[in-house]
Amino acid sequence: MTHVQPEVPAAIATVPGAVTDRAGARIVALDCYDVRFPTSLQHDGSDAMNPDPDYSAAYAVLRTDAPGLEGHALCFTIGRGNEVMVAAIAALRHHIVGRNVADVSADLGGLSAAMIGDSQLRWLGPEKGVMHMAIGAVVNAAWDLAAKVAGKPVWRLLADLTPEQVVGLVDFRYLDDALTPAEALEILRAAQPGKAARIAELERSGYPAYTTTPGWIGYSDEKLTELSRQAVADGFTQIKLKVGADTADDVRRMTLAREAVGPGIRIAVDANQRWGIAEATAAIAALAPWQPYWVEEPTSPDEILGLAKIRAAIAPAKVAVGEHVANRVIFKQLLQAQAADVLTIDACRVAGVNENLAILLLAAKFGVAVCPHAGGVGLCEMVQHLAMFDFVGVSGPRADRVLEYVDHLHEHFTDPVRVTGGRYLAPSAPGFSATLRQQSLRDYEFPHGAVWQRLPGHFDNPSKAPVTAAPIVQQGQ
């Protein structure tokens, strides 16, 4: 059918310098960890819909019988329910445990398609929500493993594949009215000239970032102003503010931010799905005098028709959406309906690298910018690889590309992102940069880790459950 049988990627199958027993290793276990950070204590990450996130990760570890060789990836959540993600990842074990690393690495498209097509598990989506994100974690962990065996960071592993190999990694089911394998091949071939130069540019000067650090909704006006000034001093040319809880507050905060950064810096705003369609249009109009660059998630991420209406109404402000868009089918329609100017893809929301490749190709076909969502825990680490491959191998140089950055929790990773002068430096360590430090895993594993032993009842506190910023909640628990 429309899923193209991939050739064995030569870059993976014959790795210069790879230890033989690594390539011949077998996956012996898929371990799942519930890891949580008590970020709600500081209001880091607070927005109109998520006032009290505890940044968390369902952490997937593919263990092998080769010493020291493991594949790592995480699915980001914001606290309660992280154990449901862990259960969903565990439910995928039969697709990967017992298989050879070389076989899995040689057909990552097949792995992805087999899990998405699991005839019983697909009932739980299909292709959306917990089960789909769990597939993403396992696919991403397999990519980490393949990249480690290849001795390359994931972005570079992708960049070294041929256009045919990349097309072979994509499932075109439900896409062919918008993007055929032949069209995808054409896009990838068109990006071949200059690829080596772009790789060199990336390794030399990195990829442009923007920062959301100043804009969390729980921060005071003083903190907002100070962090906005600091962002400009640090070299960022775009910041983002969370909005949507109260229009008067939004206007005040937008005014303060614009005063702090001056006219030459882009200010994006993010409503985190807070509004209905008419409400969004009105609220964004109120911010227009301060020139919002894009408006992210003005309403439900499922709102293809509604986002198209909002987009038509708020130009020149752009519509950005993606971190909660469930799958490539919704992304395709957002593009077909001209509902989005910017796709904020997420490394963990869809079914991993393979589905994100489909989305990068769709975006390139429609000429829409991909500016990935990051932040949380581990999202910056993982998604930078996709943004960099987009630049190197898919969409090429585009002035409007920028990658979100939030300076939280990077210290827990063995290969943390490096952001300097407002730019992400290209990762060079083999893998997907998603490996947690052993000590962090021990300290933050829920509920047994040392940090959680000191915070008994943190998730049981009923005062955390009612969403004071979200009036649809009439009475709590």
Place this chain on the structure above:
Amino acid sequence: MTHVQPEVPAAIATVPGAVTDRAGARIVALDCYDVRFPTSLQHDGSDAMNPDPDYSAAYAVLRTDAPGLEGHALCFTIGRGNEVMVAAIAALRHHIVGRNVADVSADLGGLSAAMIGDSQLRWLGPEKGVMHMAIGAVVNAAWDLAAKVAGKPVWRLLADLTPEQVVGLVDFRYLDDALTPAEALEILRAAQPGKAARIAELERSGYPAYTTTPGWIGYSDEKLTELSRQAVADGFTQIKLKVGADTADDVRRMTLAREAVGPGIRIAVDANQRWGIAEATAAIAALAPWQPYWVEEPTSPDEILGLAKIRAAIAPAKVAVGEHVANRVIFKQLLQAQAADVLTIDACRVAGVNENLAILLLAAKFGVAVCPHAGGVGLCEMVQHLAMFDFVGVSGPRADRVLEYVDHLHEHFTDPVRVTGGRYLAPSAPGFSATLRQQSLRDYEFPHGAVWQRLPGHFDNPSKAPVTAAPIVQQGQ
């Protein structure tokens, strides 16, 4: 905002004959059971995407401190992953355990909104997949409890509410560009005249059913022919065939079915999401000589724009979709885009009775028929209440309404559906008809039940995982 604060439904608050200690009871636990039936052994329920379902239920039990008073509901799945649903239901305990039955019953809209708006759990959707279905199970169990305290079946409890009370149960967030609370009130008020007569009619002669029993894709031609004839003899005026694995097979089976039932019986076909858009149009054209009445799930249930294209191409055959439509926002857009003629709502896919009320009201606003999906295990038992309330209190008498029926697994319920002469008889026992027999719970609880003790390794069998009918799977596990 747009969620209307419900009045206390008088029908629930003051129940004639209710035992005082029942109304004053407290919910002391939310128990979750993993219940599975080995239906794949017989190919019951087989279709193009689901060749080997093991019909399963994540069974939610709200225990109270009143003797014998419990609320029951289930979320239907098809086997593997049922344990993930169980974990998701358990993650909602803090929203309901410890609350008074009377308080919960008096604000079921608030319960639904609080769980949907849970500031951490909503990251796992939002409003889709495992977490959303889990909310549906808890909401539905609370409705069962409320109906038992009221001494009425759920359909009748709903029918006895005032239009204002029904509107108060609905969350209008993201709906107001298609349906306002005022419009919903108007629809419900317009259905008041004749309501008593329709209740009497329902209690006298039931609600029209159609049957999918003949049409499972794993059945032989002989079984298909025999069961099709039997369906007509049993009084059904519509049957449904599963299609989509192979067009030549579909044409042969459609021919056999049409010969068996004659020209006066409707034959619906169901492709279970098997096709792309162009593929769907071609495959349905091949069946046109045998007059398919509706074509269900021709492609991805997320395909708003694509379904609209298919619908325009295949008329007079109708497009039916709904059992996998994740939430009211997608349903709204399917209606706005004129992408569906028939909405096949499901009792367990969305966030329970309350969200299904929103969908019934949207369908009525757009004049589109609701013909619920059923089958599986417990789906007929639960969704009949919604179909009956639609007839009595929302859309009124419509010749095109029909409710799916499959004659599997009803023997496991204490109040099984009664279908006779091709019609569902109105349930009369208090509650949502979702209570499993104690012996069935003991026998089929996975993995400890007696049935599963006799089938060790049933879900570990790798031959069950590759989807032979779904060629997107390139290699299995």
